[in-house]
Amino acid sequence: xxxLSRREEESIIIDDTIEIKIVGIRQDQVKIGxxxxxxxxxxxxxxxxxxxxxxxxxxxxxxxxxxxxxxLKKDKKTEGGQS
Amino acid sequence: METIKTKAYGEIQVDPASQITFKxxxxxxxxxxxxxxxEMGDLPNFYWLQSAEEPExxxxxxxPRLFVENYKLxxxxxxxxxxxxSENDEVIDLAIVNIPENIHNMTMNLLGPIVxxxxxxxxxxxxxxxxxxxxxVPLFTKELSPTNT
Numbered sequence: 001x002x003x004l005s006r007r008e009e010e011s012i013i014i015d016d017t018i019e020i021k022i023v024g025i026r027q028d029q030v031k032i033g034x035x036x037x038x039x040x041x042x043x044x045x046x047x048x049x050x051x052x053x054x055x056x057x058x059x060x061x062x063x064x065x066x067x068x069x070x071x072l073k074k075d076k077k078t079e080g081g082q083s
Numbered sequence: 084m085e086t087i088k089t090k091a092y093g094e095i096q097v098d099p100a101s102q103i104t105f106k107x108x109x110x111x112x113x114x115x116x117x118x119x120x121x122e123m124g125d126l127p128n129f130y131w132l133q134s135a136e137e138p139e140x141x142x143x144x145x146x147p148r149l150f151v152e153n154y155k156l157x158x159x160x161x162x163x164x165x166x167x168x169s170e171n172d173e174v175i176d177l178a179i180v181n182i183p184e185n186i187h188n189m190t191m192n193l194l195g196p197i198v199x200x201x202x203x204x205x206x207x208x209x210x211x212x213x214x215x216x217x218x219x220v221p222l223f224t225k226e227l228s229p230t231n232t
Contacts, residue, residue: 041161043210051195051210052111054218058142058181058192059112067186069126071223 087119088138091131095121102135103199106165107207109179110195115140118206120199130177132197144177144197150222155213156196162209172202181219190219 004012011021017037024031034042084096097119105116117135128149134140147154156176168174176198178191193216199206 039161039164041159041210047194047210048110050218051192051208054181054192054195055109055111055142055179055208058179059140068129068182071186071189072126 087133087135089119089121089131089133090139090141091123091133092121097121101204103204103206105206105208107162107209109142109197109208112140120144129180132177132179142197143180143182145180145191145222147176147178147191147193147196147220150191151193151220154193156198156209157212158196158198158209159212162198162207165207166198166200166205167203168200169202172200175199175201178220180222187223189222191222192218193220194218 006012006022008022008025011019013019018040019033019035021033021035022030023033036042085099086094087097089095101119103118103120105118108114108116112134115134115136119131119133119135121131121133123129123131128146130144132142132144166174176196178193178196181190181192183189193213194211195208195218196211197206198209
């Protein structure tokens with residue numbers, strides 16, 4: 001991993017087109033501004049991790065099929081026919 | 084027709100033309116791009132998203148609109164671009180369901196929707212731009228849950 005030291009208001013440029021700027025620093029948090037072309041996808045890493053974890057948890061070992069049908073029936077009834 | 088192995092039903096016959104190719108794979112299952120969407124016989128609106136490459140890998144998916152009022156799919160242009168949608172293409176979007184031991188507490192993942200260009204058989208797991216949706220949205224509201232009575 002490349003590690004660079006930057007001060008507030010300083011930037012780094014990646015691949016000529018992406019600018020990452022240190023907008024603010026306070027105690028344990030750094031505010032980062034990103035200027036990038038529209039086709040560059042930017043998300044907090046946690047978003048990916050969260051989706052990945054949810055996917056793995058959902059790759060279930062088995063489906064309690066009959067239980068599921070009963071729950072759905074009950075739910076439909078409680079909703080009063082709303083579809 | 085072609086015979087494939089499935090997690091839920093063992094060997095079944097599928098039309099190879101109905102195979103779906105993921106342009107962006109399901110996160111955590113990179114490298115697996117071929118899936119079939121299989122209807123659950125007597126459970127309407129629920130489907131299996133069955134890997135064509137890994138028989139033991141299958142997800143339960145559902146139309147989120149059945150459980151969340153006014154659900155809107157919001158994705159960025161990059162995600163939409165991957166789906167190569169032309170004018171008359173049919174687009175289907177689904178949510179992966181998580182089924183815990185107590186199935187009354189089932190949730191669905193609205194942060195990472197499964198979006199399919201059904202006409203071109205192309206799919207992605209998108210990333211929702213709607214911050215209100217998380218990965219664990221209950222299918223049944225607490226008031227309706229029989230366990231809460």
